[in-house]
Amino acid sequence: MKRVYIDRHFCIGCGLCELACLTVHSRSKDLAIAYTVERPQGLMSFKKVFRDGSMCASTGCRHCDEPACVEACIAGALTKDPATGRTVYDPEQCVGCMSCLMACPFGAISKSPLEDKIVKCDRCVELDMPACVQACPNRALMYEER
Amino acid sequence: MLFKPTDSYAHDFEVHRDRDACIDCKVCVNQCSYGVHYWDENRKKVMHDSSQCVGCHRCEAMCPTDALRIRRRETEFKDNPLWNSKFIKYIYKQASTGGVLLTGMGCPTDIPVYWDRMLLDASQVTNPSIDPLREPMELDTFLGAKPNSLAFHKDENGKPVLDTKLTPQIKLKTPIMFAAMSFGAINFNLHVAMARAAKECGTCYNTGEGGLHPSLYEYGDHTIVQVASGRFGVHRDYLNAGVGIEIKVGQGAKPGIGGHLPGEKIDARVSETRMVPLGSDAISPAPHHDIYSIEDLHQLIFALKEASEYRVPVAVKIAAVHNVAAIASGIVRAGADIVTIDGMRGGTGAAPAMIRDNVGIPIELALAAVDQRLRDENIRHKASLIVGGGVRCSADVVKAIALGADAVNIGTAALLAVGCTLCGRCYTGKCPWGIATNDALLAKRQNPDVAAKKLANLVRAWSHEIMEMLGGMGLNSIESLRGNRDKLRAVGLSAEEMDTLGVKLAGR
Numbered sequence: 260m261k262r263v264y265i266d267r268h269f270c271i272g273c274g275l276c277e278l279a280c281l282t283v284h285s286r287s288k289d290l291a292i293a294y295t296v297e298r299p300q301g302l303m304s305f306k307k308v309f310r311d312g313s314m315c316a317s318t319g320c321r322h323c324d325e326p327a328c329v330e331a332c333i334a335g336a337l338t339k340d341p342a343t344g345r346t347v348y349d350p351e352q353c354v355g356c357m358s359c360l361m362a363c364p365f366g367a368i369s370k371s372p373l374e375d376k377i378v379k380c381d382r383c384v385e386l387d388m389p390a391c392v393q394a395c396p397n398r399a400l401m402y403e404e405r
Numbered sequence: 406m407l408f409k410p411t412d413s414y415a416h417d418f419e420v421h422r423d424r425d426a427c428i429d430c431k432v433c434v435n436q437c438s439y440g441v442h443y444w445d446e447n448r449k450k451v452m453h454d455s456s457q458c459v460g461c462h463r464c465e466a467m468c469p470t471d472a473l474r475i476r477r478r479e480t481e482f483k484d485n486p487l488w489n490s491k492f493i494k495y496i497y498k499q500a501s502t503g504g505v506l507l508t509g510m511g512c513p514t515d516i517p518v519y520w521d522r523m524l525l526d527a528s529q530v531t532n533p534s535i536d537p538l539r540e541p542m543e544l545d546t547f548l549g550a551k552p553n554s555l556a557f558h559k560d561e562n563g564k565p566v567l568d569t570k571l572t573p574q575i576k577l578k579t580p581i582m583f584a585a586m587s588f589g590a591i592n593f594n595l596h597v598a599m600a601r602a603a604k605e606c607g608t609c610y611n612t613g614e615g616g617l618h619p620s621l622y623e624y625g626d627h628t629i630v631q632v633a634s635g636r637f638g639v640h641r642d643y644l645n646a647g648v649g650i651e652i653k654v655g656q657g658a659k660p661g662i663g664g665h666l667p668g669e670k671i672d673a674r675v676s677e678t679r680m681v682p683l684g685s686d687a688i689s690p691a692p693h694h695d696i697y698s699i700e701d702l703h704q705l706i707f708a709l710k711e712a713s714e715y716r717v718p719v720a721v722k723i724a725a726v727h728n729v730a731a732i733a734s735g736i737v738r739a740g741a742d743i744v745t746i747d748g749m750r751g752g753t754g755a756a757p758a759m760i761r762d763n764v765g766i767p768i769e770l771a772l773a774a775v776d777q778r779l780r781d782e783n784i785r786h787k788a789s790l791i792v793g794g795g796v797r798c799s800a801d802v803v804k805a806i807a808l809g810a811d812a813v814n815i816g817t818a819a820l821l822a823v824g825c826t827l828c829g830r831c832y833t834g835k836c837p838w839g840i841a842t843n844d845a846l847l848a849k850r851q852n853p854d855v856a857a858k859k860l861a862n863l864v865r866a867w868s869h870e871i872m873e874m875l876g877g878m879g880l881n882s883i884e885s886l887r888g889n890r891d892k893l894r895a896v897g898l899s900a901e902e903m904d905t906l907g908v909k910l911a912g913r
Contacts, residue, residue: 269852271839273432278469291470294428310435313845396467397852 272315279394509831578607584816587613598856655724657751718742725771748794755832776809
């Protein structure tokens, strides 16, 4: 199963992955509108770049084989799709208990700023290659089988 | 000009930010290592200070909305061919610093580019051209001394057996090598990339004077190790790590002067490799303190041959200067197997502007003069010629080989392949493209996987083009072009220039 991997030795902290994520998950699919209009309205990037001195890394959901978030979910909103390997989030089912947020050992789940729901990577269902990987200028993000 | 010196207006570049396109995402802020772009907390938007801009175009390349343009600053001094803006700014700068003007990369002054004044031949009607996609085309190049003659005897089955003992050769699959750029001047990631690309293309890279990191010994078959005046990182294993040893006497960008790698660039890995203390300046003296004559050079060449048990050829690299032909002759007579000549447009990590722009001669003239002198003295076969310093494309390589070179070094072209924009601020150690820097955050910008691919692509593309040009001339081997100046014709050159180049006027 292909996953998004980060090589932190070559993440340059530019943040283009965050912008790409924001764009493909926006209504407008337009970076300028997504960033300046939709983001203040609650649109969030599923990727987060951490920077500390010379260290930086772009992080996000790892779509774990045995996801702690799925186990913790009380409403059946988080499920593991055996066909694609994705950890799928269904906001309709979500009751906003935030158990998954606390259970995720990687801090890959965020609370939506607008409603009692979570925000989590969907691994770009509609794209062959996730947007963050496509946008990475230094091949620090890789989408591959390991 | 609040809080600024009055001469700070005279800077070279100006940032143009399209405010309609800019979304204040701060990518430019985190990419600029010179502090040009910054987040203004009061205005809540990204602002810039053009006076710090070096014109590297990193922000322009990374801006996701194409909102940035870096342009030459429009402020223009009154037209004056003598006192042009370059010299006015030099004087302003030196009047405030009192220091030597430092620069990086090769000489940008308007000296004639002889490559552009020489044209190549092609076959028509009487001698067929060759299609390199359908017929074999040989770019294999052997560097090292060749014997005066070959002697054979026949074995009991009547097969010829070579009696002549051949001297060591470096075998290349293409006559293009990566020029000496030291680990320290450029960072570890690029050394890894050059080593991998050299291996992939069947050619060599040169360590430069900064030693060889132990993890790169595995690429030894594609490595030429350099011994320079500072002797950084030179030890027995190092000398035996590669397929050739190069004694660096001079560098085209700064003939006659040494090198100075500032302490800030000496991190743990550079310190370990160069065998110098962490954070201390690594200073290469201007001369080798043990070479003051051809006889001294002879001693060093043979000391290195002894140390490497006569297993690898020894090269001597000099800058192209006025009496280059006589010097090269002396070098060959001193026992060098390869002479490397670096022309005045060759790059550098740091050189005084006055030296870079005014000392030395163009490589085309130096190469022609050296090749002719060695031929006249019947010693051309005793050494191979490698040239560098301003080789921009595969046609330049072909012209260099027709003028007499065995192979060329590409340094600036290799750096351009990995993103360099020739901003010329290598000496600051803040290269925003992650090339001439050992800053941990900046050096990450060169992912060896990406960089190796680009370098290998460049060499492969040039090699294909060289084959096309050879085929067009009706040649099927690079050997047939070597020193074949009949394949060159000159345009717009004086009789003396054509005489020095050994090239006829077009139409003759």
